Amino acid sequence: MLLAIDCGNTNTVFSIWDGARFIATWRIATDHKRTADEYFVWLSSLMMLTRTEADITEAILSSTVPRVLFNLRVLCSRYFNCRPLVVGKPECRLPVAPRVDQGTTVGPDRLVNTVAGFDRHGGNLIVVDFGTATTFDVVDHDGAYVGGVIAPGVNLSLEALHMAAAALPHVDVSRPARAIGTNTVACMQSGVYWGYIGLAEGIVRQIRAERDSPMKVIATGGLASLFAQGFDLFDKVEDDLTMHGLMLIHRHNTEMETA
16 A cells, blocks of 8 residues: 655645555644654554555655654664655656746645646646645646745734734734734735735736636645635645645656657
C-alpha cells in the first residue's frame, strides 16, 4: 500500500491508499522538532485504534517545510523499508512539466494540486487553496502549471491583525450574518470573511481577463467550504485534492519505471 504525506506549514496529513481508494487519513500539527520515531508511534497508534490494516510498501511526500522533510524520509525508510518519492526533487517526474521563469522553484503543494485538478476537471483551470497562504494556481490546457498568485492566508491575516493591534482579540473565522458588525468581533469577522471573498473574486476575474478564457475554478484547503457558502465563485470544492494528486504522481512515476 501507498503512504501519501502532505506536509504544510500548519498541518501534516497522512493518507493510506490501497490501490483503489484512501482507506484512512490523519492530520497532525507540523513541527520540525518531531522525530521519525515520534511520527511512527503516533501513526501506528492511530492505525491500531482505527483497526486500519495496512502493509505500507511505498511512500510519496510533498513538503513546504524543508526542516521537516528529513524526519519524514527517515520515517519511511526506517519503519516502512521504502525510499519515499519526494515531489519537487529531480527524480520525481510530473505528467507535464511546469512552464515558469527559468530558475523558479514551484511549491510542491502547487504542483500536486495542478496534477489533481487537471485529472478531475481538465485544463484551463484555477485552483484556489485556502491554506497557511491563499494560493491561486493556473493550469494550462495541457495540464501544465503556468504560474499563479500567492496571498496571505486567512488565519495568518487574523494573527497579524491581533499582533499589530493590542486591543483586538483572537477571533474564529466564520461567515457573519451581516457585513456591518456591531461589535469588535463581528467587525473583524466581517472584514476577514468579506475581504477574502473580494480578494478571491478579484484575482479570479483578473486571471480570466489575462488568459482571455472562461476558466473553471476549483477550491481546496481547510477553509474552502466556508468561503464557498452561498457563492457561485467556485465550480467545485475538493477536500481531497492534494492526496489525489500525490497518488497520481506516484502512479505516473511507477508507470514510467515499468514502461
